[in-house]
Amino acid sequence: MDNSEDDMEDDETEWKSSFTDSAPPSSATTTTAAAAAAAGSNLSKIPTPAHRVIVHFDLDCFYAQVEMIRNPALRDVPLGIQQKNIIVTCNYVAREQGLTKLMSITDAMEKCPQMVLVKGEDLTHYREMSYKVTELLLSYCPLVERLGFDENYMDITEIVETRLAQTLESNSYSFKGHVYNHFSAETKAADHPRLALGSYIAAELREVIHSKLGLTGCAGVATNKLLAKLVSGTFKPNQQTTLLPENVSDIMGCLSSLRKLPGVGHQTTKRLQALGLVSLKDLQQFPLTDLVREFGGPSAQRLKNLVLGVDDSPVTPTGAPQSLSDEDSFKKISSTKGVLEKIQELLNSLVGRMHKDGRQPQTFRLTVRKYSATNKWFSRESRQCPIPNHIGQKITSGSSDDAVAQLVPLAMKLFHKVVDTSAAFHLTLLNVCFSNLQTRGPAASGKGSITSFFSHSTSPTKTQILSSQSQDDSSRSGESHHTDHRFSTHSMITQHTSQKTVTTKSPSSSEAALRGFKKKQSTVVPREGPQLRKVTCSTVGSDPDDTNNTVTHRLPPNVDPEVFRLLPEEIQKELLSPAYANSLTSSLMATSSLSASVTVTDMPQISENTSLQCLPPSTLVPQSLSESQNVTDRKEAVNRFVPSDRATTVNNQRPRDTSSASVENMMEEGRLSFPQSSDCEFPVNVDPEVFSELPPSVQRELMSEWKQQKLVLKIPALRKPGKSLMTKDKKEKAGKSSQANNLLNYFKPS
């Protein structure tokens, strides 16, 4: 059931082949503007113009880039990122020496003895940078879908249509970057104005990623996700390629096997092979009905579409992660004690991450991989259970050690469910996972709160993007607003689609955007009311001077001047800046720390200087920003790098946090002999056997916990001693301001 109900609706150009497609227009993931434009020009052209413009971004050797940013001295040496015994990726200096991804350390060392290795098992920095990229893209357009840590799809159809509408000269088109199978495609540009514009936008976004984050990457521009992804890698590092509809068959023809199709993995490949299907052509010629027998209707159709380069799947905004997990693999763990220790290790880091996230997990899962002669690799087994509320609350409240102490027995219980410890066992992997992540509602009821507004709608379980109260940057502000402005901006989104006007505060900018778009297409730039103003653009990259944009210093009609006056100067500037009129930035009506609610329903007026390639550089690359980040990064750590003839391992692990140290201490103590007295009964759901396996200090914590619970039961009003003298309200505020549970947490430096 790949794409559930929305059968064969497509906005694909169909490519010299079947006319079997029914349902031409109908539903529209695409914009009304696009649909209208298409409908208008439809009768003349047979291959209807591609409706969507999709970009696929793919960062170059992502982990290696992150490490090179962290330590610029690594830029010029062959660098490999090591996880366990393999190099998961390496920089391009290393690739010149013949190194590849997923090469074993030993092989890599043979090829390149001078290689520098950096441990990459802790993904924290990669995760953070990854979300920065997504967040950055989100500030230009809500339709961003993550694919792993280093790839993003973006549906820029609306941006393109907006620019197209502003474009006067239709024969001035050209492409930015490569055009697949064309060496000079100027003449083609006029035939594919949307893709041409898309290529410029992709270039601008790549540039903004580079200037703001210091990352390079590739992009593919095409009419659907499949094609965008396939084409993005054609010119490899740091380049981009656009695929025109007339070249779809070319690129599909280059795929050497079905396995190369995104969405066709190992298993599917094997099943196809069993049918005698190996090449794309094989599958093209294979009768659909036979394929249906093997894969079922939807999957069969999807496969058929894929080989044709047809992909109607929408770019689905990813939002905050739906689960957080932490795992480690190893040669062998065969004792309960070993399992216990590893679980504690994993839980410590996972709970820490969960706490930063801010949401409260409702489900805990333990996964193991058992060694066996057959099936030596793969085959994981897992067990899961609900997380009692009081434990979940400890995670979000920051009592991490307590939380871990109480999660450990849960985990061990699950372990005994999945592994029969009466016989010998041999584990090669342990994974702990929190899922069913719920936004903390103020006071269980949560009525009337902003949170309830956010979480009540439609299906509460699906992609809740969390509300976040202000990060209270007022407390830290006063410092330059120039530092990382974009991420501390507010988003003021007027949701004409709902009754309420939501004013979202700083860190939630992206999720606010996400929310808005999930429900409907965002109406950040109101298309109905007083219509969109023309947007000024200057030429890509080549015009850092934004002063040529004449800004009318007049407030947008719907901004209350009184309120405006109260805003910090920086914010006022932003409100007046051309950024607010630019469609690219439209998803984010950004200002900085804001204590007043402002509704913006129209754009400031700006000049009419037109040119089609273009974001105003000012909106894309605040100069102060790109400078500061790079400079500081480069200055640090030039020296930590110790060159050597032999391979060098640079350990970038951060210092262990204190909690883990204490856990290890606990392990060294002798076992606690616990009294069986009635004073300290186990709660009914506690397995004594499991309990007895726990480290003494954990046992003690649990017991005191239970005692307290008893007290609480007996005396309901009693609060736990020592904890928080704060009122509930204060707690909430403190909690929320200290960690907003949103995307921001995933890139916020910790």
Add this chain to the structure above:
DNA sequence: TAGGCGAGCG
């Protein structure tokens, strides 16, 4: 191929 994730389906 083997690592540390993550998503979605049934």
Add this chain to the structure above:
DNA sequence: CGCTCGC
């Protein structure tokens, strides 16, 4: 909760 897929 296992499986498949993705990077």
